[in-house]
Amino acid sequence: MSESINFIETSVPSLYGTNCFSNSVMRERLPKSIYKEILAVQAGEKELSLEVAEVVAAAMRDWALEKGATHYTHWFHPLTGLTAEKHDSFIAPTSDGKVLMEFSGKELIKGEPDASSFPSGGLRATFEARGYTAWDVTSPAFLKQDPTGTTLCIPTAFFSYYGHALDKKVPLLRSMNALNKQAIRILRALGNTTAKQVITTVGPEQEYFLVDKKYFDERPDLMLTGRTVFGSMPAKGQELEDHYFGAIKERVAMFMRELNTELWKVGVAAKTQHNEVAPNQFEIAPIFSTTNVAVDSNQLVMETIKKVARRHGMEALLHEKPFAGVNGSGKHNNWSMSTDDGINLLDPGENPESNARFLLFTAAVVEAVDRYALLLRSSAATAGNDHRLGANEAPPAIISVFFGGPLTEIFDSIADGKPVSKSTGMERIKLGVTSLPTLPKDVSDRNRTSPFAFTGNKFEFRMVGSSQSIATPNTYLNTAVAQVLSEFADKLEKASDKNAAIEAIVKESYAKHRRVVFNGNGYSEEWVKEAERRGLPNVRATVDVLPVLVQPEIIALFETHQILTKEEIESRYHIYLERYSKQINIEAGVMISMVRRSIFPGVSAYAGALARDAASLAAIGAVSAPQEKKAKRIAELLNEINEDTDKLEKVLTEAQETEDAFIQAKAYREKVVSQMGVLRGKVDALEKIVDKKAWPFPGYEELLFTL
Incomplete structure (x- = not known):
């Protein structure tokens, strides 16, 4: 749990921005001349000098250390659509076996995360690892606090050794x-x-x-x-x-x-x-x-x-x-x-x-x-x-x-x-x-x-x-x-x-x-x-x-x-196609796994028990028709689901083996997604007639109505 906040004693104005190195914090902690330089850089009137960055870095470090920070990170937006961070500690060993807590202007301005494992759409070869992050002066640094510690996060842009934008922020700032x-x-x-x-x-x-x-x-x-x-609608939805x-x-x-x-x-x-x-x-x-x-x-x-x-x-x-x-x-x-x-x-x-x-x-x-x-x-x-x-x-x-x-x-x-x-x-x-x-x-x-x-x-x-x-x-x-x-x-x-x-x-x-x-x-x-x-x-x-x-x-x-550039936009085209195909591939794989490993064995056992109950009732002359009918319908659906899962596996394999990125994405859309819809329809129909206790997964009732 994060640190407890007593709202009776802590007003929102005094709470707001306490973990943000905002302009108001810089105004308090920086010399007036340096603060004016930063404002000019933010307005696009000047470029940031290393001398100014050194003063800002010292103030940012002191502020972060006062709040318990041990590490800093250049926080950026790669083309995954998420954020990324590599943590470095402030420590600098001394000759007598102790450490100082240091953070330079150079470290504030520039970072160097490995760029080889982020999506680049062909802009970078796998063996070309160098990438740079550059401080976005217009977006304030902030602290991430959790039970594991406190980290200073510096919003940055991310680009390659040759200056290609490898992130979502560089094009945004340019636009x-x-x-x-x-x-x-x-x-x-x-x-x-x-x-x-x-x-x-x-x-x-x-x-x-x-x-x-x-x-x-x-x-x-x-x-x-x-x-x-998978998932069938309960009796009540949002109607x-x-x-x-x-x-x-x-x-x-x-x-x-x-x-x-x-x-x-x-x-x-x-x-x-x-x-x-x-x-x-x-x-x-x-x-x-x-x-x-x-x-x-x-x-x-x-x-x-x-x-x-x-x-x-x-x-x-x-x-x-x-x-x-x-x-x-x-x-x-x-x-x-x-x-x-x-x-x-x-x-x-x-x-x-x-x-x-x-x-x-x-x-x-x-x-x-x-x-x-x-x-x-x-x-x-x-x-x-x-x-x-x-x-x-x-x-x-x-x-x-x-x-x-x-x-x-x-x-x-x-x-x-x-x-x-x-x-x-x-x-x-x-x-x-x-x-x-x-x-x-x-x-x-x-x-x-x-x-x-x-x-x-x-x-x-x-x-x-x-x-x-x-x-x-x-x-x-x-x-x-x-x-x-x-x-x-x-x-x-x-x-x-x-x-x-x-x-x-x-x-x-x-x-x-x-x-x-x-x-x-x-x-x-x-x-x-x-x-x-x-x-x-x-x-x-x-x-x-x-x-x-x-x-x-x-x-x-x-x-x-x-x-x-032409290269940058083409790279994004390939990244987005690949991401689409990968997402569908994962979803189809999950479907197949849920059917093969959970739904088919679990419901088969349930259907077998139903059939045995029907036989026992028939043996003593009791009415067994409802159980027989239900067991038969379940068996029919299971057979259809098994066949449809086989079909999904087939079209999924065909899509996986397609080399051209666009043709592959089309195959996922037109064949895999289509077959996923067919399979889902059968499984959802099966869920509606199987005893709730026999269904291997929580249903929509639990997921949508239990908070």
């Missing part, structure tokens, strides 16, 4: 710089001379399931794949809608309390928590932060959820669809753009129809989403998310933008050259009850069926999967928007009449790309047909969308804005 460059061009053309930087900000909502660890440990599929490859926003059970509330404590200590601004739609499903959401910090924080959130859950005798499931038949889990990526002097560029204000800045930036986002729909779709493409997208609890696989009535009317009027209705001020909702206040009405409603919804002053990319790093979706989104902004800026900078140019740009852009705007029910079959009529892509499977990454125009996009 943030690219968008900043183009957005500043727009602002200067609009007459803004004060803003020095445009920052993308993100607030990711994290969904997850909790299950009792006792039952988790009895399910090989949960342990090895994160989802149930009563009684879990959503319901009262939080005491055991879960205790977990959430400690989760918040751990996150607040490292400076993660966890804000919202609640029950989600499915039984034992929950959500946590932080306050917005700069995108790269939000990415780091979300990785910490996922790690901390799992760590704290175990302390409370539970396991957290971050898989997008751990239970067939109930809602899956997503990670709603709330994205916006703001200036360093506090202007939200996507804030419509009280009169959006006359807010040129809002209209221009919003039109750019709409165009980017339409032009690069497949790229955005690929950013949320994983084996887990294939189970969730389009499953009537998540957005469809069709990329569309939700605007709501008022904004759609404004943009349609501009595109059609019609007069735009003037706003009469913010509308208010009147409830007709004197004891209830009238409430201000937002410029748009919310649409939970939309993959990319405008929600007041930001866009919510709802397609991202719950287990994913949000680095890639934000990298692709930043890059797409940067490209459109660069084209807008080219036109604005050449225009003598800026107002006329803005109107022309918005009109032309929205008229061409408004096909992507859809305000209706994204779950409906009518929308699927309408989207096809509009020419919008509908790609359901990961393997079908990943090839977009190596299309010439996408490679050119990334190279133009210096986000990824």
Whole structure:
């Protein structure tokens, strides 16, 4: 258990950030001149010098040692989608047999983990081991504390000996710089001379399931794949809608309390928590932060959820669809753009129809989403998310933008050259009850069926999967928007009449790309047909969308804005294909093992006992028909399951022996996944008729309703 926190005596403000080497801590511990240098480096105005790094390292070391740290690590985001760390102690032996606790500026700036065993997609040969980590000055260092000790974690980027990005942070930081460059061009053309930087900000909502660890440990599929490859629905699921926003059970509330404590200590601004739609499903959401910090924080959130859950005798499931038949889990990526002097560029204000800045930036986002729909779709493409997208609890696989009535009317009027209705001020909702206040009405409603919804002053990319790093979706989104902004800026900078140019740009852009705007029910079959009529892509499977990454125009996009080189993007294409195939391979292997080693022998013994009972009843003249019928049906299903398992083994072997990465992934998708579905249907049918005590694994009732 982590150190006990007495909330009666410890206020949240005094607790918050105690394990985070934030700017406020640096301001207290660094000389004023050094602190100013760090701020300039964070703002992109200067490069970090070794002299400054030496002073920061000494202050960071002293702070960490005071809090009990013995080791430090460069904490980075390899292409596994997880985080990685190699721990080094602070000790430096002296000639008299003692040690000093040292940490230099060089050690702060640069680390050298072995790069040979991380995914590189061909960028590195196995024997080429050298990799480097570099301190991300804009993301604060933090302490990890647990019963094993305290470690100083330094957020870093990870790249190869030849400078290739081997992680998710380097492209993200590059994309943030690219968008900043183009957005500043727009602002200067609009007459803004004060803003020095445009920052993308993100607030990711994290969904997850909790299950009792006792039952988790009895399910090989949960342990090895994160989802149930078998499992029939109980009599009750989520149809009563009684879990959503319901009262939080005491055991879960205790977990959430400690989760918040751990996150607040490292400076993660966890804000919202609640029950989600499915039984034992929950959500946590932080306050917005700069995108790269939000990415780091979300990785910490996922790690901390799992760590704290175990302390409370539970396991957290971050898989997008751990239970067939109930809602899956997503990670709603709330994205916006703001200036360093506090202007939200996507804030419509009280009169959006006359807010040129809002209209221009919003039109750019709409165009980017339409032009690069497949790229955005690929950013949320994983084996887990294939189970969730389009499953009537998540957005469809069709990329569309939700605007709501008022904004759609404004943009349609501009595109059609019609007069735009003037706003009469913010509308208010009147409830007709004197004891209830009238409430201000937002410029748009919310649409939970939309993959990319405008929600007041930001866009919510709802397609991202719950287990994913949000680095890639934000990298692709930043890059797409940067490209459109660069084209807008080219036109604005050449225009003598800026107002006329803005109107022309918005009109032309929205008229061409408004096909992507859809305000209706994204779950409906009518929308699927309408989207096809509009020419919008509908790609359901990961393997079908990943090839977009190596299309010439996408490679050119990334190279133009210096986000990824051709080699770097091609490497990611191969890594993602390989990861997809490996995930399906593991799931199929688990299925076969569960059938062969547990289900078939256990249920066969049960069926034999049933048959013997039926024979005994018949021998004494008692009614034996029900037992005989049940035993016969079980025997039939077992025979079918045995045959279907043989078929799964056959197609799995064929897929494993395929050498081409894309063809192999297609084989896994079209043959292995298909046969897995057939086998699951038979096993789930069998579970429904076998005595509960005879079934070898805990069922959905235990997994979903026992906290």
